[in-house]
Amino acid sequence: RKEVEQDPGPFNVPEGATVAFNCTYSNSASQSFFWYRQDCRKEPKLLMSVYSSGNEDGRFTAQLNRASQYISLLIRDSKLSDSATYLCVVKMRGGATNKLIFGTGTLLAVQP
């Protein structure tokens, strides 16, 4: 079983739509959680951290359910520029390093 699992998509949505991505992680020792965005043939960029209380950044809302080991990302009012691969990322607890474990990513294509 993969440590971080995501639906690979693609999710094809029209502009203005609301789209939700889900992610599950297998290691209960996971400490921190993030959503990254990766454009084609580019490096990943941090989109937002995910907190247990849920957090929002403009059109983006992230939720974490530790009991279910489940993370979500909601994008409202999709823009063409939101088209990218969204990576669910967890950081393990403990150790001297900040090792990140990446999910395989969910591809979003926003259509005009």
Place this chain on the structure above:
Amino acid sequence: GAVVSQHPSRVICKSGTSVKIECRSLDFQATTMFWYRQFPKQSLMLMATSNEGSKATYEQGVEKDKFLINHASLTLSTLTVTSAHPEDSSFYICSAHRDSGGYEQYFGPGTRLTVT
């Protein structure tokens, strides 16, 4: 701030040769840097953790003698792919963790390696 560069951005080499990729933190110090590999339509896989002044820590299944890592200063880590083969063709990305704190890793723009 928090810019990470990689060089070269793209390299094509012949099978059997070695290729060195540099990762630099331009405006911060990074005792710890990470090297990832990403094959097409797959996610980033951590290859190794590079530690300034000490040996790198390799992930399971990554050959340390094939992927040589040197982290000689607080702003530079290098990855050398030795005796490259076509199956080593991939997108190699580094990231750096800022010594001054915070949890974020800052990623370089990646190096696309093609071995012919």
